[in-house]
Amino acid sequence: xxxxxxxxxxxxxxxxxxxxxxxxxxxxxxxxxxxxxxxxxxxxxxxxxxxxxxxxxxxxxxxxxxxxxxxxxxxxxxxxxxxxxxxxxxxxxxxxxxxxxxxxxxxxxxxxxxxxxxxxxxxxxxxxxxxxxxxxxxxxxxxxxxxxxxxxxxxxxxxxxxxxxxxxxxxxxxxxxxxxxxxxxxxxxxxxxxxxxxxxxxxxxxxxxxxxxxxxxxxxxxxxxxxxxxxxxxxxxxxxxxxxxxxxxxxxxxxxxxxxxxxxxxxxxxxxxxxxxxxxxxxxxxxxxxxxxxxxx
Amino acid sequence: xxxxxxxxxxxxxxxxxxxxxxxxxxxxxxxxxxxxxxxxxxxxxxxxxxxxxxxxxxxxxxxxxxxxxxxxxxxxxxxxxxxxxxxxxxxxxxxxxxxxxxxxxxxxxxxxxxxxxxxxxxxxxxxxxxxxxxxxxxxxxxxxxxxxxxxxxxxxxxxxxxxxxxxxxxxxxxxxxxxxxxxxxxxxxxxxxxxxxxxxxxxxxxxxxxxxxxxxxxxxxxxxxxxxxxxxxxxxxxxxxxxxxxxxxxxxxxxxxxxxxxxxxxxxxxxxxxxxxxxxxxxxxxxxxxxxxxxxxxxxxxxxxxxxxxxxxxxxxxxx
Amino acid sequence: xxxxxxxxxxxxxxxxxxxxxxxxxxxxxxxxxxxxxxxxxxxxxxxxxxxxxxxxxxxxxxxxxxxxxxxxxxxxxxxxxxxxxxxxxxxxxxxxxxxxxxxxxxxxxxxxxxxxxxxxxxxxxxxxxxxxxxxxxxxxxxxxxxxxxxxxxxxxxxxxxxxxxxxxxxxxxxxxxxxxxxxxxxxxxxxxxxxxxxxxxxxxxxxxxxxxxxxxxxxxxxxxxxxxxxxxxxxxxxxxxxxxxxxxxxxxxxxxxxxxxxxxxxxxxxxxxxxxxxxxxxxxxxxxxxxxxxxxxxxxxxxxxxxxxxxxxxxxxxxxxxxxxxxxxx
Numbered sequence: 009x010x011x012x013x014x015x016x017x018x019x020x021x022x023x024x025x026x027x028x029x030x031x032x033x034x035x036x037x038x039x040x041x042x043x044x045x046x047x048x049x050x051x052x053x054x055x056x057x058x059x060x061x062x063x064x065x066x067x068x069x070x071x072x073x074x075x076x077x078x079x080x081x082x083x084x085x086x087x088x089x090x091x092x093x094x095x096x097x098x099x100x101x102x103x104x105x106x107x108x109x110x111x112x113x114x115x116x117x118x119x120x121x122x123x124x125x126x127x128x129x130x131x132x133x134x135x136x137x138x139x140x141x142x143x144x145x146x147x148x149x150x151x152x153x154x155x156x157x158x159x160x161x162x163x164x165x166x167x168x169x170x171x172x173x174x175x176x177x178x179x180x181x182x183x184x185x186x187x188x189x190x191x192x193x194x195x196x197x198x199x200x201x202x203x204x205x206x207x208x209x210x211x212x213x214x215x216x217x218x219x220x221x222x223x224x225x226x227x228x229x230x231x232x233x234x235x236x237x238x239x240x241x242x243x244x245x246x247x248x249x250x251x252x253x254x255x256x257x258x259x260x261x262x263x264x265x266x267x268x269x270x271x272x273x274x275x276x277x278x279x280x281x282x283x284x285x286x287x288x289x290x291x292x293x294x295x296x297x298x299x300x301x302x303x304x305x
Numbered sequence: 306x307x308x309x310x311x312x313x314x315x316x317x318x319x320x321x322x323x324x325x326x327x328x329x330x331x332x333x334x335x336x337x338x339x340x341x342x343x344x345x346x347x348x349x350x351x352x353x354x355x356x357x358x359x360x361x362x363x364x365x366x367x368x369x370x371x372x373x374x375x376x377x378x379x380x381x382x383x384x385x386x387x388x389x390x391x392x393x394x395x396x397x398x399x400x401x402x403x404x405x406x407x408x409x410x411x412x413x414x415x416x417x418x419x420x421x422x423x424x425x426x427x428x429x430x431x432x433x434x435x436x437x438x439x440x441x442x443x444x445x446x447x448x449x450x451x452x453x454x455x456x457x458x459x460x461x462x463x464x465x466x467x468x469x470x471x472x473x474x475x476x477x478x479x480x481x482x483x484x485x486x487x488x489x490x491x492x493x494x495x496x497x498x499x500x501x502x503x504x505x506x507x508x509x510x511x512x513x514x515x516x517x518x519x520x521x522x523x524x525x526x527x528x529x530x531x532x533x534x535x536x537x538x539x540x541x542x543x544x545x546x547x548x549x550x551x552x553x554x555x556x557x558x559x560x561x562x563x564x565x566x567x568x569x570x571x572x573x574x575x576x577x578x579x580x581x582x583x584x585x586x587x588x589x590x591x592x593x594x595x596x597x598x599x600x601x602x603x604x605x606x607x608x609x610x611x612x613x614x615x616x617x618x619x620x621x622x623x624x625x
Numbered sequence: 626x627x628x629x630x631x632x633x634x635x636x637x638x639x640x641x642x643x644x645x646x647x648x649x650x651x652x653x654x655x656x657x658x659x660x661x662x663x664x665x666x667x668x669x670x671x672x673x674x675x676x677x678x679x680x681x682x683x684x685x686x687x688x689x690x691x692x693x694x695x696x697x698x699x700x701x702x703x704x705x706x707x708x709x710x711x712x713x714x715x716x717x718x719x720x721x722x723x724x725x726x727x728x729x730x731x732x733x734x735x736x737x738x739x740x741x742x743x744x745x746x747x748x749x750x751x752x753x754x755x756x757x758x759x760x761x762x763x764x765x766x767x768x769x770x771x772x773x774x775x776x777x778x779x780x781x782x783x784x785x786x787x788x789x790x791x792x793x794x795x796x797x798x799x800x801x802x803x804x805x806x807x808x809x810x811x812x813x814x815x816x817x818x819x820x821x822x823x824x825x826x827x828x829x830x831x832x833x834x835x836x837x838x839x840x841x842x843x844x845x846x847x848x849x850x851x852x853x854x855x856x857x858x859x860x861x862x863x864x865x866x867x868x869x870x871x872x873x874x875x876x877x878x879x880x881x882x883x884x885x886x887x888x889x890x891x892x893x894x895x896x897x898x899x900x901x902x903x904x905x906x907x908x909x910x911x912x913x914x915x916x917x918x919x920x921x922x923x924x925x926x927x928x929x930x931x932x933x934x935x936x937x938x939x940x941x942x943x944x945x946x947x948x949x950x951x952x953x954x955x
Binding site for chain 2: 680681789791819820821822823824825827828846847848849850852853876886887888889890891892893894895896897898899900903904905906908909
Binding site: 193194195197198199200201202203204205208212213216217 | 720729738
């Protein structure tokens with residue numbers, strides 16, 4: 009009859025490190041969200057700061073023989089214009105990260121509030137929004153991103169918006185679904201019986217319980233956006249051909265594979281994969297911390 | 306006294322958690338005799354359900370058996386392999402749970418389920434014969450024959466519980482363990498079910514271990530009663546003496562704190578405190594913080610279960 | 626407010642539409658309803674503990690929620706302290722909630738898992754601008770001590786999953802009391818508590834009733850508990866009240882066959898008092914298509930012709946004005 013709950017042990021490394029902190033209530037999400045934003049800003053700043061220092065060469069100028077295979081001076085080899093690939097990878101990170109973070113943030117900022125309102129208010133608003141979101145969602149993501157990028161033109165902002173539009177429905181659906189189910193919970197009814205207004209209920213009772221899933225999706229969204237950005241660059245709709253970009257480098261390097269020159273394609277490809285993987289794992293780890301499984305004793 | 310069907314010797318069950326080990330069942334010894342209804346009563350967390358699951362080795366991980374033996378039909382159940390255990394379950398020892406919905410296959414008609422059960426354990430029986438037995442069984446359970454072809458979700462909770470009993474009967478189980486069988490039922494349906502159980506028990510000389518926190522149900526059905534607290538057996542006696550004159554202070558407190566609808570003047574005795582934390586239980590007798598008669602010895606030493614009077618066991622220093 | 630009725634309910638009905646599949650809706654073209662509450666009249670007097678008892682499907686929980694206007698009635702009126710609740714606007718109703726609070730059945734489910742215990746208890750103070758910050762904290766701590774939720778200053782910062790069942794129970798009681806309401810609707814408030822703790826909680830509720838001058842609507846399926854705490858009690862079956870009266874009247878002299886069966890069915894914690902009387906057959910019928918006439922007639926051992934034709938009205942038992950029964954045989 010009676011159920012006592014104990015939190016099960018989070019197993020991720022980071023999670024264990026943070027185990028001591030009793031993060032669970034309304035403060036935590038502010039702390040965590042703030043922490044994540046700060047982390048991203050810090051990461052971006054660091055990346056911007058360190059790239060010139062880390063990269064051995066200027067990524068745009070010819071510093072070695074064309075198509076030199078990897079060796080000491082050029083650990084990742086050079087591309088057909090003699091540019092150091094390692095430097096291009098390092099500089100390319102800037103654009104990739106900027107676009108990915110920006111687009112994920114846009115999707116979040118648009119999708120989450122709409123999902124909250126739609127789920128809570130229901131009615132016509134919900135029907136209209138759901139229709140719109142489902143339509144966008146039904147469109148093949150990459151093609152939509154390509155179309156939008158072509159429409160909007162080049163540039164970090166435009167690209168971010170193009171990618172963001174594709175992901176807004178994901179946040180919307182997730183948040184709306186959660187709101188719909190949380191709305192039926194007894195503690196929401198209890199809040200109503202206390203006399204809480206609609207917006208209080210939404211902000212203090214529903215939203216805090218929706219956050220854990222959002223944060224995880226945000227992280228996965230970034231991973232996805234990285235890949236999408238690379239894909240857009242690959243088809244020539246990248247940010248700026250005069251700047252290093254992983255996807256674009258793969259595009260230009262792909263015809264060389266036949267000739268046995270694997271390095272122009274492989275290293276950018278690995279970079280994309282690893283960074284995307286990194287954010288995915290981060291999201292999973294975050295999920296461990298933020299969603300302690302409540303078990304019954 | 307008839308022969309023993311199940312003998313539990315010094316059984317202990319542990320649940321390791323990240324904050325410590327929970328000793329859910331602590332050195333419990335019990336015997337269940339053929340044809341009796343043994344009531345196992347206690348509040349949530351006392352270990353009664355865990356004990357029931359342990360008998361059939363249905364403990365959910367991370368729970369594990371930490372010691373003792375369970376003897377059924379001259380075998381120690383704890384030493385059997387999985388296949389032998391599987392053959393035992395259902396056919397020899399049957400269990401009915403609080404929520405029968407989760408025990409019945411939602412995609413299978415009741416009749417098919419019963420027939421299949423009969424034929425699994427008695428392969429020589431023909432389809433027709435099994436069906437005939439099933440119809441007879443359903444009838445005996447007080448369910449109308451036309452419900453036989455329904456799916457579980459079309460039946461009510463009470464009917465599903467009857468089906469569960471029916472399945473146990475169909476297999477002529479030697480022992481039926483009923484874990485909170487009526488807790489999810491409405492009052493009148495509960496009464497109907499208890500009547501059915503009483504009737505079937507008498508007619509077929511069933512051996513039942515009835516696990517519940519409902520004192521009323523225990524009083525209605527049991528021949529003997531075992532009281533558990535914080536994983537330990539604190540009292541064991543025939544039902545009448547137990548209710549008339551409980552030996553253990555916990556039993557006394559428990560019986561006095563339950564409202565009795567038939568009494569004119571009902572004064573509920575309040576038991577202070579609450580059941581202990583099983584990860585860090587109090588030293589000595591686990592009940593001592595709440596016991597109105599606690600002595601110094603109780604705070605230090607844990608009392609063993611002793612036969613205080615013939616047929617009456619209690620774990621309490623008051624009876625040393 | 627002395628001998629008046631705090632709450633008056635007249636002709637209260639709540640029908641929930643049954644969700645049907647798309648095809649089914651096209652084919653049958655009929656709307657079906659769950660007759661959760663189907664015409665209920667009663668009063669709750671100031672300062673009393675009024676019990677609403679019944680099994681599942683009786684409509685007791687829905688009635689409780691209707692009184693709090695957590696669901697809108699299909700028909701009927703609810704008057705609280707001479708105010709017609711249906712006539713209030715949403716905002717007015719919201720403010721009325723300061724005077725009527727609820728205790729729900731599952732304390733764990735009725736507490737926001739992401740809100741600290743103290744904040745959850747004191748939230749109503751913030752909602753109605755009664756107190757905030759330090760003052761709120763002070764008032765909450767005091768109430769926590771009052772209901773036995775101690776050490777208060779430690780438990781204030783705990784989350785629901787960090788509390789024991791008994792503590793959560795007290796927390797939801799404290800939460801309901803913060804604004805000193807007149808009426809508390811308690812829906813199975815102790816059903817989920819440990820057996821040995823229930824008596825304590827009942828005592829606490831009675832004590833608080835004295836101290837804070839409360840009126841309780843006590844909804845329960847457990848007639849043994851109801852007998853311990855209620856002053857008057859109404860028995861519900863399938864959306865209707867079949868009997869209502871004081872404790873003495875209903876328990877000592879039950880008139881309705883359903884009440885009699887219900888009282889007899891409760892298992893008594895005394896082996897000497899084992900039940901011998903047979904129980905009515907069958908189970909509670911579906912509230913979507915309740916039986917015609919008296920809803921209990923298919924299961925009633927005394928049913929007569931008239932019982933299947935005309936629904937009986939709630940009328941006083943001869944000789945006892947306060948004791949009402951809805952049965953043709955009385």
